[in-house]
Amino acid sequence: MNIIRTIKGTHDILPADSKNWQNLENIVNEVCGRFGYEEIRTPIFEETRLFSRSVGENTDIVSKEMYSWEDRDGMSLTLRPELTASVVRSFIQHNLGTQAPIQRLYYMGPLFRRERPQKGRQRQFHQFGVEAFGSKYPEQDAEIIAIAWQILEECGLSNKSTLHLNSIGSTECRLDFRDALRDCIRPNLNQFSETSQKRFETNPLRILDSKADFEQKLLENAPKISDFFTENDKIDFDKLQSYLTAMGIPFSLDEKLVRGLDYYSRTVFEFRSTALGAQDALLGGGRYDGLVKTLGGKPTPGIGFAAGMERFLLGMNEQKKDSKTDIYFVCLDESVLSTCLSLSNQIRRAGYSVMTDPSRRSMKAQMREANKMNAKYAIILGQKELEDKTVVFKDLAKGDQESILQSGLIKKIEGLTK
Numbered sequence: 337m338n339i340i341r342t343i344k345g346t347h348d349i350l351p352a353d354s355k356n357w358q359n360l361e362n363i364v365n366e367v368c369g370r371f372g373y374e375e376i377r378t379p380i381f382e383e384t385r386l387f388s389r390s391v392g393e394n395t396d397i398v399s400k401e402m403y404s405w406e407d408r409d410g411m412s413l414t415l416r417p418e419l420t421a422s423v424v425r426s427f428i429q430h431n432l433g434t435q436a437p438i439q440r441l442y443y444m445g446p447l448f449r450r451e452r453p454q455k456g457r458q459r460q461f462h463q464f465g466v467e468a469f470g471s472k473y474p475e476q477d478a479e480i481i482a483i484a485w486q487i488l489e490e491c492g493l494s495n496k497s498t499l500h501l502n503s504i505g506s507t508e509c510r511l512d513f514r515d516a517l518r519d520c521i522r523p524n525l526n527q528f529s530e531t532s533q534k535r536f537e538t539n540p541l542r543i544l545d546s547k548a549d550f551e552q553k554l555l556e557n558a559p560k561i562s563d564f565f566t567e568n569d570k571i572d573f574d575k576l577q578s579y580l581t582a583m584g585i586p587f588s589l590d591e592k593l594v595r596g597l598d599y600y601s602r603t604v605f606e607f608r609s610t611a612l613g614a615q616d617a618l619l620g621g622g623r624y625d626g627l628v629k630t631l632g633g634k635p636t637p638g639i640g641f642a643a644g645m646e647r648f649l650l651g652m653n654e655q656k657k658d659s660k661t662d663i664y665f666v667c668l669d670e671s672v673l674s675t676c677l678s679l680s681n682q683i684r685r686a687g688y689s690v691m692t693d694p695s696r697r698s699m700k701a702q703m704r705e706a707n708k709m710n711a712k713y714a715i716i717l718g719q720k721e722l723e724d725k726t727v728v729f730k731d732l733a734k735g736d737q738e739s740i741l742q743s744g745l746i747k748k749i750e751g752l753t754k
């Protein structure tokens with residue numbers, strides 16, 4: 337029979353890697369906590385219309401990448417392709433806006449997009465992200481970017497990545513810009529790719545971030561969004577840049593950055609890394625001042641980002657931690673097993689990790705295993721020790737060993753690890 341394997345674009349995270357994952361998760365929890373952000377967890381699947389209304393009908397995500405199905409009651413459901421929409425749904429559903437003037441939330445979890453898999457791009461992948469609701473001011477943008485920067489620093493990635501920053505202006509200014517952009521592209525429209533020709537109708541701004549050189553050439557004389565900024569758009573964007581400079585966060589202005597989700601307005605940003613290859617976007621985000629209203633809530637400004645965890649881990653140096661096993665409990669005889677199990681459990685309750693052998697192997701095999709696991713100490717228990725109520729306690733690094741009373745075991749370990 338053929339063995340059953342993971343679906344294309346999905347991966348197991350095996351024990352050898354899970355330490356790196358836990359390390360990254362710890363950094364995210366720690367840094368978000370320092371900024372006063374609290375964790376939110378939302379369901380893996382939602383109503384399809386949540387994503388089509390927020391991310392946008394014509395985006396790549398909604399038009400071709402979602403895993404959607406009709407449930408038995410006829411409702412269309414979708415495995416979440418991103419988390420901002422879910423967090424906004426939850427914010428509205430639970431009236432979080434009434435609980436505090438500013439809501440600061442963060443999350444981690446799996447997402448699903450039916451993209452063509454390649455290095456750094458999966459069909460099931462993981463993000464961590466943050467969302468802040470309630471402030472329209474650039475100091476909030478600066479806080480969000482500072483979180484991203486601090487996480488990148490702690491992961492050793494800040495010097496391998498560049499912050500691309502842009503403002504796509506508020507809705508009013510974007511409408512005028514869209515018309516001007518269409519006017520500029522129209523005469524040469526048939527020279528653009530099929531995708532761009534479609535985007536010309538649905539979302540011409542996306543043509544700007546085309547990766548094709550010939551299209552960038554055709555766009556040389558395209559109007560600039562900054563020429564269409566309202567007075568406030570301009571003031572806020574300038575302020576944000578001065579706050580980033582004050583915090584020592586380097587950035588490069590990128591007029592071509594528009595992002596592929598429809599809910600953005602004003603500030604948008606991406607951290608890209610040279611350590612990643614073609615899929616170089618480590619983290620992306622921006623403002624979505626109209627989204628809470630679009631999804632039926634009281635108008636509330638919002639801003640956030642999300643980062644691909646697989647991409648972070650690809651960019652981070654392998655940071656495997658030392659063995660977690662403090663003690664290997666060597667059991668010499670079946671008759672001492674219940675004492676071995678009971679003592680091991682007492683030591684674990686005191687906060688130390690203990691491994692025992694569940695396969696009744698020889699002392700030599702158990703000692704070999706203890707060394708392989710990098711255990712610091714071995715405790716050896718045989719018939720004689722059982723009668724004397726002692727154990728043999730061995731320091732595996734030094735090779736010293738001594739006989740100690742079972743009743744003094746935890747004190748002994750505590751004394752050594754202080």
Ligand code: HAM
Nearest residue numbers: 418420457458461617618619620621622640641642644
């Ligand atoms: P996004 O740019 O679609 O934004 O995704 C954010 C990050 O998720 C990307 O920069 C990338 O690192 C990672 N990512 C996306 N797709 C894949 C994939 N197929 N495989 C591996 N990693 C991937 C959002 O999702 C927005 N919700 C971000 C946001 C939050 N904006 C405001 N708040």
